[in-house]
Amino acid sequence: MTVPASSGTEEQGVRVDHDGRPARRSPSVPIGELVFAGIMVALGVFAVVGIFLIHVPVGMKAGPTVFPIFVSVILLASAVAVLIGVLRGERGGAEEAEDIDESLPTDWVTLAKLAGLVVAHLLLIEPLGWAPAAALLFGGVAWSLAAKRWWMAFLIGIVVALVIQVAFGGLLGLSLPWGPALGWLGRMF
Numbered sequence: 001m002t003v004p005a006s007s008g009t010e011e012q013g014v015r016v017d018h019d020g021r022p023a024r025r026s027p028s029v030p031i032g033e034l035v036f037a038g039i040m041v042a043l044g045v046f047a048v049v050g051i052f053l054i055h056v057p058v059g060m061k062a063g064p065t066v067f068p069i070f071v072s073v074i075l076l077a078s079a080v081a082v083l084i085g086v087l088r089g090e091r092g093g094a095e096e097a098e099d100i101d102e103s104l105p106t107d108w109v110t111l112a113k114l115a116g117l118v119v120a121h122l123l124l125i126e127p128l129g130w131a132p133a134a135a136l137l138f139g140g141v142a143w144s145l146a147a148k149r150w151w152m153a154f155l156i157g158i159v160v161a162l163v164i165q166v167a168f169g170g171l172l173g174l175s176l177p178w179g180p181a182l183g184w185l186g187r188m189f
Contacts, residue, residue: 030091032106037083044076113144129179130169134161 051072056063117140124133138157143150162182169176 030086033086033091034083037079037086040075040079041083044072044079047072047075110144114141117141117144126177127179129165129182130176131158131161131165131182132179134164 047068051065051068054063054065054068056065117137120140121133121137124136128136135154135157138160139150139154142153142157147153165176165178165182168174169178
């Protein structure tokens with residue numbers, strides 16, 4: 001007579017096998033985790049491909065590709081590790097301090113809003129300038145995540161974006177477009 005893989009007995013509310021080990025749950029496909037891992041792998045590949053598009057001046061030993069290579073390799077390696085873990089059935093569990101309800105499904109509407117805001121940010125950098133596009137992204141993310149005072153997020157986003165624009169675009173000379181509204185400020189640097 002063969003013994004089934006799980007005898008169905010319970011010890012302290014946990015299903016156990018006939019040999020006393022916790023019974024494995026039937027495998028379910030964690031769609032949300034697979035989507036996340038897939039997007040991260042795609043971003044890693046996109047970042048690696050983007051490295052080859054960076055213009056490196058002739059004769060530079062440590063050019064502008066050093067940091068992007070480092071970030072791309074770490075992003076791609078960690079994304080592949082997460083994808084392999086998810087495919088092997090490893091699931092991320094909530095920590096005790098997290099206030100989440102695991103029974104609720106993924107909020108795809110909010111996720112779509114956030115993805116749309118990032119794409120809008122990328123498309124608005126050139127016509128509006130980096131600081132206004134970043135302020136819209138900052139405020140839009142707060143609105144998407146149901147901030148009570150979303151208008152305050154837009155104001156904070158404007159201030160933070162201007163500080164970053166002046167520090168990195170003006171003082172350090174990075175190419176952050178000033179845009180038509182802030183072109184006068186860009187001429188000061």
